[in-house]
Amino acid sequence: MHRVPGPAAAAAVVVLSAVPPWQFRNWQWIALALAVPVVLAGLRSVRARPGTAELLTAAGAAGALAWSAWVLVDGGAGAPGLVQPAGAPVLALDAAAVLAVLLLVRDTGADGRLARPVAAVAALVAAAAVAALGFRLGAGDPVGAFSTAAAVLVAGAPAALLVLPRVPDPSPRVVVAAAHGPGVLRTAGALHTAVGGDGPVGRAVADAAGRRHRTLPGVSDADGDPATGLRGVLSEFAAPDVVVAHAALAGPPDWLRAHGVEPTAGAVQAHGQGATVWCVAWDGVARGWLELATAPPPGTRRHGLAAAVALGAAALGAGAAVAGALPPANAGALPAGVALLVAAVRLLPLPDGDRHRHPIGATSR
Template sequence: MRFAPGVATAAVVALSAVPPWQFRYWQWVALALTVAVVLHGLLGALRRRSAPADPAVALTAAGALAALGWSVAALLVGGAGEPGMTQPAGSPVLALDAAAVLAALLPLRDDGPPVPGVRVLAGLVPVVAVVALGFRFGAGDLADGVGSAVAVLVAGSPCALLLLPRLGAGPPRVVVAAAHGPDVLRTAGALHVAAGGTAPVGRAVVAAARARHSVLPGVSDPDGDAATGLRGVVSELAGPDRVVAHAALAGPPDWLAAHGVAPTEAAGRAAGRGAGVWCVAWDGVARGWLELSTAPLPGTRRRRVAVAVTLAAAALGATAAALGTPAPAAAGAVPAGVALLVAALRALPRHDADDEGHPIGATSG
């Protein structure tokens, strides 16, 4: 039976947050589940080639391990392991839920470039933890110093949550904003379908063509690169016994000119003003062109809101922990709550305004 870290994490969070569900020895069951989730998360992160060198991954792992270590200490020497122990809602004794949530997020890291500043913030959190430890140790309070340092790591981990949206996650979408000329979109779509490429321009053109036309013509002898230019023989039935075929080209104006076909004047003017242009020709004559543009990835605004909420909560949690306000277990509620909030923000069915305003509206992804 395959281990389900999400189910185990949900069980730990539920047991930790709902006192009526805390049966005798529940804390040891929660510990066993948390250890399994932490091991699964660490192994999953280590399998990713770039993960061990990522400070966001390192900080999240440190937060999970700190929360787990504090909880183990509380269970073994702090009296939390006694039979019948209950954890009041809002006044946690253990930080097992925080450890499980952070560890469950470790394998879910996005590969896109991180939000500017996250690397710096990820580096600041351990510095603040060491400062808090040193300050209280200098005051002769070693136990509280260790507790504050652990609380800073646990509360500061949301700034490196692997659920944290990345503003630069992948290239912008390519959008077919307009098609100029009859059968231009249909022909270009057929060439890209025959090429079978995965270039953003090709995906956008195929999506637009299929959205506008129910049937695309066939293509024989396809050639070229879906990212720079295509050619092939486009053919279809024009009657019971009649096949119409055209030698077709589709590509940027310079690519078309290199094949001995002059783009239309309108296409040249559009290219001159910086518009993305994909010309289409057949039988040696340019027939029209597609206007291409780029648009943000879906949910970009949601990601920005989630980033702001996550970083603000991390900063507040780490600052409060450094000042000694919350105990490590209470600080653990911060990453768990922020993780759920970020997940909810990303799941909202809200569309960006940038997604609208394109006559065709088909995109590369």
């Protein structure tokens, strides 16, 4: 594996398995020699980062490799001159190699929201494989038992989950849902922009103000914490030779009270009802308030839909294999097909939900 990278070796196995004109004499043994180190490397990688999806995918890769090796040695597929027709595979070496590469290149397992569904599907697939193996062995069909169990593991491996990137920020974004009072958003945005806070609240307020207003006042003597409250002196030209300045505050209700300013009645009421409130005052008088809400991280809806597709396909594939409608060689096409489908789903321009669309709608990045 040091000389031939895993993805390159797996690609060679797939090409040899899928393109009959390129299947030279004894090609199947070359494919086996390429697939074995790829699968072993994938299994070793699972030891470093074990997870439910990883373990099931590793079992699928090992099952496909073992079944293919048995067919080569004792099933007649090792004869010189074997041709594997496109769409009617005899071996599952390509499936073993592809599943192993997914283990090598994965950048995530399932996050907390997917842990239970993944565990449930994995348990069902494992139980189906064991049940099929036991039933066929009990019926005196060891060859069929091994073949069916391998097909269940290959088809049921939710490999597509391994190529789904984790949602970049698992915490919700902050949203400026509404601004109550003229000049409130503009003043708060100027203070946050001047301080340059990188927190979710600071980014949301600054972004919302930038989208709503073409220009923001200049700020001097700005200080405070963007997460707890800000103050500063805002100034701008009211006429060519007239500069207007205001001492401004922006923060939760207690921040204003700590500076001797009583928040507006609407801000107090909203805060008492559980809303996240950011009050704004200048010249010693509370002028209004911002209502802050949350929205899911970008891509949450696409992530969930892609995961549902992968898990549903894993369950259906395992069921088809148990029923005998999907032999190991054909089952290998399922994870690859699901991975392509998941990639397509991730490109869909799905919104994160209408309930998160607010009057202002600017969010923290």
